[in-house]
Amino acid sequence: MPVVDVSILRQLSERALQVAGVPGEHARTQVDLLLEAELRGVPSHGLLRLERIVRRIENGVSDPHATGSHTWRGPAFLSVDGNRGLGPVVADRALEVLAGAATRNGVAVAAVSNSNHLGMLAWYTERLAGQGFTTIALSTSEALVHPWGARRAMIGTNPISIGVPTGGAPFVMDTATSVVSMGEIHDHAQRGASIPDHWALDAKGNPTTDAQAAKDGAIAPFGEAKGYALGLAFELLVSSLVGAAIGTEVRGTLDDTEVCNKGDLFILIKGPHRDLQAYLQEIRDMPPAQGFGEVLIPGERGRACRVERLKDGVPLPDALWDKLQVLAGTAAAA
Amino acid sequence: MPVVDVSILRQLSERALQVAGVPGEHARTQVDLLLEAELRGVPSHGLLRLERIVRRIENGVSDPHATGSHTWRGPAFLSVDGNRGLGPVVADRALEVLAGAATRNGVAVAAVSNSNHLGMLAWYTERLAGQGFTTIALSTSEALVHPWGARRAMIGTNPISIGVPTGGAPFVMDTATSVVSMGEIHDHAQRGASIPDHWALDAKGNPTTDAQAAKDGAIAPFGEAKGYALGLAFELLVSSLVGAAIGTEVRGTLDDTEVCNKGDLFILIKGPHRDLQAYLQEIRDMPPAQGFGEVLIPGERGRACRVERLKDGVPLPDALWDKLQVLAGTAAAA
Numbered sequence: 001m002p003v004v005d006v007s008i009l010r011q012l013s014e015r016a017l018q019v020a021g022v023p024g025e026h027a028r029t030q031v032d033l034l035l036e037a038e039l040r041g042v043p044s045h046g047l048l049r050l051e052r053i054v055r056r057i058e059n060g061v062s063d064p065h066a067t068g069s070h071t072w073r074g075p076a077f078l079s080v081d082g083n084r085g086l087g088p089v090v091a092d093r094a095l096e097v098l099a100g101a102a103t104r105n106g107v108a109v110a111a112v113s114n115s116n117h118l119g120m121l122a123w124y125t126e127r128l129a130g131q132g133f134t135t136i137a138l139s140t141s142e143a144l145v146h147p148w149g150a151r152r153a154m155i156g157t158n159p160i161s162i163g164v165p166t167g168g169a170p171f172v173m174d175t176a177t178s179v180v181s182m183g184e185i186h187d188h189a190q191r192g193a194s195i196p197d198h199w200a201l202d203a204k205g206n207p208t209t210d211a212q213a214a215k216d217g218a219i220a221p222f223g224e225a226k227g228y229a230l231g232l233a234f235e236l237l238v239s240s241l242v243g244a245a246i247g248t249e250v251r252g253t254l255d256d257t258e259v260c261n262k263g264d265l266f267i268l269i270k271g272p273h274r275d276l277q278a279y280l281q282e283i284r285d286m287p288p289a290q291g292f293g294e295v296l297i298p299g300e301r302g303r304a305c306r307v308e309r310l311k312d313g314v315p316l317p318d319a320l321w322d323k324l325q326v327l328a329g330t331a332a333a334a
Numbered sequence: 335m336p337v338v339d340v341s342i343l344r345q346l347s348e349r350a351l352q353v354a355g356v357p358g359e360h361a362r363t364q365v366d367l368l369l370e371a372e373l374r375g376v377p378s379h380g381l382l383r384l385e386r387i388v389r390r391i392e393n394g395v396s397d398p399h400a401t402g403s404h405t406w407r408g409p410a411f412l413s414v415d416g417n418r419g420l421g422p423v424v425a426d427r428a429l430e431v432l433a434g435a436a437t438r439n440g441v442a443v444a445a446v447s448n449s450n451h452l453g454m455l456a457w458y459t460e461r462l463a464g465q466g467f468t469t470i471a472l473s474t475s476e477a478l479v480h481p482w483g484a485r486r487a488m489i490g491t492n493p494i495s496i497g498v499p500t501g502g503a504p505f506v507m508d509t510a511t512s513v514v515s516m517g518e519i520h521d522h523a524q525r526g527a528s529i530p531d532h533w534a535l536d537a538k539g540n541p542t543t544d545a546q547a548a549k550d551g552a553i554a555p556f557g558e559a560k561g562y563a564l565g566l567a568f569e570l571l572v573s574s575l576v577g578a579a580i581g582t583e584v585r586g587t588l589d590d591t592e593v594c595n596k597g598d599l600f601i602l603i604k605g606p607h608r609d610l611q612a613y614l615q616e617i618r619d620m621p622p623a624q625g626f627g628e629v630l631i632p633g634e635r636g637r638a639c640r641v642e643r644l645k646d647g648v649p650l651p652d653a654l655w656d657k658l659q660v661l662a663g664t665a666a667a668a
Binding site: 073074075076077079104105106107108109111134136146147148149150151152154160162164165166171173175179201205206207222223224225226227228229230232233236237239240241243246247267269270271272273274276279282283286287288289290292294295296297298 | 407408409410411413438439440441442443445468470480481482483484485486488494496498499500505507509513535539540541556557558559560561562563564566567568570571573574575577580581601603604605606607608610613616617620621622623624626628629630631632
């Protein structure tokens with residue numbers, strides 16, 4: 001597996017997007033998001049996504065020039081029509097003005113429709129926490145998760161990220177409401193590995209340890225009935241406030257040909273802070289339970305990985321490294 | 335176990351609070367909250383709490399007259415000092431003005447400190463959803479939950495409730511971020527029943543099936559590392575915005591003698607809605623998985639229980655029924 005310097009990855013990826021017609025500034029934003037996922041060890045949200053982004057532009061379901069149209073429904077509620085723009089480009093433009101509204105009002109909400117894949121939510125919430133905003137970010141997705149006690153997928157993997165200023169490095173958690181990502185199931189299938197029996201159902205709605213069978217089935221919500229309740233709440237909340245598609249109607253985050261009709265929601269709060277470092281340190285210093293080497297704070301393993309990969313480079317599967325060079329036009333197409 | 339008409343329970347409970355010096359209107363609010371929990375089959379948040387409320391008033395750590403002091407930190411950010419008032423009395427007064435701010439601005443936040451136990455969060459979010467608000471309610475508690483991979487409690491049970499208008503009966507989910515409530519562990523201990531081995535650790539931080547041992551230990555977060563990340567995020571978010579105590583500093587929701595220093599946070603959003611009934615019905619109509627009788631929507635089992643108990647009465651343990659009459663002064667103290 002090649003290990004590539006992040007500056008080379010950045011250059012090639014931006015070049016790949018520019019070849020596809022993405023303006024330079026938009027390419028930088030999109031690539032920065034993907035690279036942050038690679039740096040933090042979340043390859044499912046990394047350069048793997050680049051080809052889909054290019055194909056969606058070629059197919060006209062993504063407009064790389066669009067930055068979104070803004071409608072204020074109140075001094076602190078911004079509705080955004082993404083005009084089929086790139087997820088992070090539309091979101092960044094919205095968050096720029098939303099930060100002003102949250103500062104003036106104490107809180108502000110952006111509800112984003114008609115925009116492409118938002119990517120790793122921590123990319124947004126960490127930056128905003130660094131600027132003094134407590135942020136809740138939600139995004140919906142294609143229905144991949146089954147309601148607790150049901151046999152078919154009906155709910156998105158609906159991630160949540162929460163960023164909180166702490167007086168030091170921001171606290172950032174970011175998790176899907178599925179027990180595992182579909183990417184991880186595909187990875188197991190590709191390697192011929194079996195999966196734990198509580199991860200997924202097969203196409204008939206029965207528990208399976210066969211990753212291949214799980215690909216046509218449904219992923220379990222995390223935390224059984226409680227995680228189901230949360231994932232469903234996010235689906236309803238986002239769909240309702242954004243005016244986005246819901247359940248099995250959602251398209252465009254896993255394919256190259258359909259307009260993306262999921263929704264994104266950001267809640268920015270500019271309130272008082274306190275120093276949370278001592279409390280977080282108390283948790284880090286706790287003696288670990290049997291079977292654990294240390295007690296982790298969410299997001300910090302990724303941050304440590306980032307430091308390492310900035311120094312040593314990012315490991316990429318051969319196929320992805322080859323694809324990247326083809327997309328950037330620095331190698332002949334296969 | 336006596337089964338008592340809800341109107342009798344209401345009368346006796348309000349009388350008990352009035353005997354303790356609670357003004358009539360405040361007694362009605364506090365009792366309505368407790369009774370709704372009984373009606374929905376959540377006795378841990380029901381009349382069981384009444385004696386503690388009375389003792390806390392007697393001990394001067396709860397002021398039944400207080401309604402809270404309001405400070406607007408922006409047009410949409412309300413800081414509330416509860417002045418040791420009853421949880422639902424302080425929250426109701428805050429939500430009344432917050433609803434106006436959310437309507438004017440699109441969203442508004444209330445951060446409540448120095449107020450007593452908030453009770454079942456669904457009581458608030460369901461009502462607000464009925465008024466057209468999408469609501470996220472959070473509250474912190476004494477540290478009862480261990481960080482994932484740690485041996486001791488360091489995080490509250492930190493419940494979340496989300497209410498969403500649907501075009502029909504509101505969608506309401508309400509869950510603690512612990513895998514189970516401390517009330518349920520106490521209930522198992524009292525009955526001499528064992529608990530599943532993933533619910534709790536003993537005082538030494540080892541997994542236990544002994545409910546008695548778990549009482550002195552720590553409850554697991556729901557959903558392992560993901561639920562830990564959420565519960566911790568809520569602890570940090572609420573403590574930071576409210577200026578409330580954090581971790582093992584939190585007092586006053588499980589004792590009769592300490593000023594309550596946890597925090598409550600409400601985010602009210604007045605945005606566009608869509609009819610979500612068809613989607614929810616599609617979920618209800620799904621064929622259940624093996625081992626399940628039906629696919630449930632969060633909150634609806636409680637709502638069905640409510641209909642039944644309004645008609646047939648509320649079952650109460652003998653000891654609680656006796657205590658209620660003593661507190662109301664309609665029976666001699668034991």
